[in-house]
Amino acid sequence: MKSIISVKNLTKIYERGSEKIHAVDGVNLEINQGDIVSVIGESGSGKTTLVNLIGCLDNPTSGELYLDGQQIFAQGVELSESKLTRIRSEFFGYVFQKFFLIPTLTVKENILLPSIFQSKVKTSEKELDEIMTLLGILKRKNHLPSELSGGEMQRVAIARALVGKPKILIADEPTGNLDSKRSQEIKDLLIKLNKEFGITIIMVTHSPELAKIGNRMIEIKDGKIS
Ligand SMILES: Nc1ncnc2c1ncn2[C@@H]1O[C@H](COP(=O)(O)OP(=O)(O)OP(=O)(O)O)[C@@H](O)[C@H]1O
Numbered sequence: 186m187k188s189i190i191s192v193k194n195l196t197k198i199y200e201r202g203s204e205k206i207h208a209v210d211g212v213n214l215e216i217n218q219g220d221i222v223s224v225i226g227e228s229g230s231g232k233t234t235l236v237n238l239i240g241c242l243d244n245p246t247s248g249e250l251y252l253d254g255q256q257i258f259a260q261g262v263e264l265s266e267s268k269l270t271r272i273r274s275e276f277f278g279y280v281f282q283k284f285f286l287i288p289t290l291t292v293k294e295n296i297l298l299p300s301i302f303q304s305k306v307k308t309s310e311k312e313l314d315e316i317m318t319l320l321g322i323l324k325r326k327n328h329l330p331s332e333l334s335g336g337e338m339q340r341v342a343i344a345r346a347l348v349g350k351p352k353i354l355i356a357d358e359p360t361g362n363l364d365s366k367r368s369q370e371i372k373d374l375l376i377k378l379n380k381e382f383g384i385t386i387i388m389v390t391h392s393p394e395l396a397k398i399g400n401r402m403i404e405i406k407d408g409k410i411s
């Protein structure tokens with residue numbers, strides 16, 4: 186299998202006053218294309234920090250990150266914000282525990298939001314309808330987020346993450362705000378995205394049920410893989 190993410194000695198140190206917090210502490214990791222990686226561990230162990238570094242949402246203090254063999258972070262290499270923006274849109278879709286939908290925009294407008302910021306992403310009405318059908322939210326196209334259930338909101342957030350046709354989906358507690366039935370739906374959907382489109386998935390979860398879908402499970406303890 187082809188490696189899509191390569192992480193070498195990745196470290197993130199936060200400074201709070203005189204205190205140094207090693208949120209991510211020398212992590213080494215190889216992720217192959219098509220993997221589903223479950224990231225588990227106690228609260229505060231560094232899961233979000235790690236996936237944000239991998240997703241280029243945050244800069245490491247030190248260490249290296251390669252995406253598809255392309256060097257992103259390394260000693261002495263600093264990418265401009267515009268380059269990072271391009272890499273984010275080329276590789277990643279993001280789903281967060283809080284759905285981050287814009288309340289005044291319709292479902293359709295929320296899903297198309299990335300296309301407004303990324304000139305690369307052009308989504309036709311047909312493609313939009315296909316994504317919405319896949320996620321079972323086509324009927325909600327012109328509704329406002331306030332008119333949706335939690336599970337529907339999360340599926341809108343996933344649709345938004347998919348419009349750029351990402352190679353990698355980063356999901357930080359995607360079912361954290363959902364009941365067990367809605368969680369099950371999101372779980373089935375993630376499996377489907379992986380099987381049908383070969384999307385690599387990195388998923389942080391506290392749910393053993395969801396973590397089970399990973400072909401790899403990584404436990405983080407004090408910023409390290411244990
Ligand atoms: N911006 C920040 N400034 C200072 N410390 C931070 C910052 N973000 C995170 N931390 C600290 O880094 C450590 C790891 O945090 P992180 O959010 O990665 O944990 P987590 O495993 O995702 O936890 P949870 O399961 O609660 O979401 C924690 O000790 C946290 O307090």
Ligand SMILES: [Mg+2]
Pocket residue numbers: 232233234357
């Ligand atoms: Mg977290």
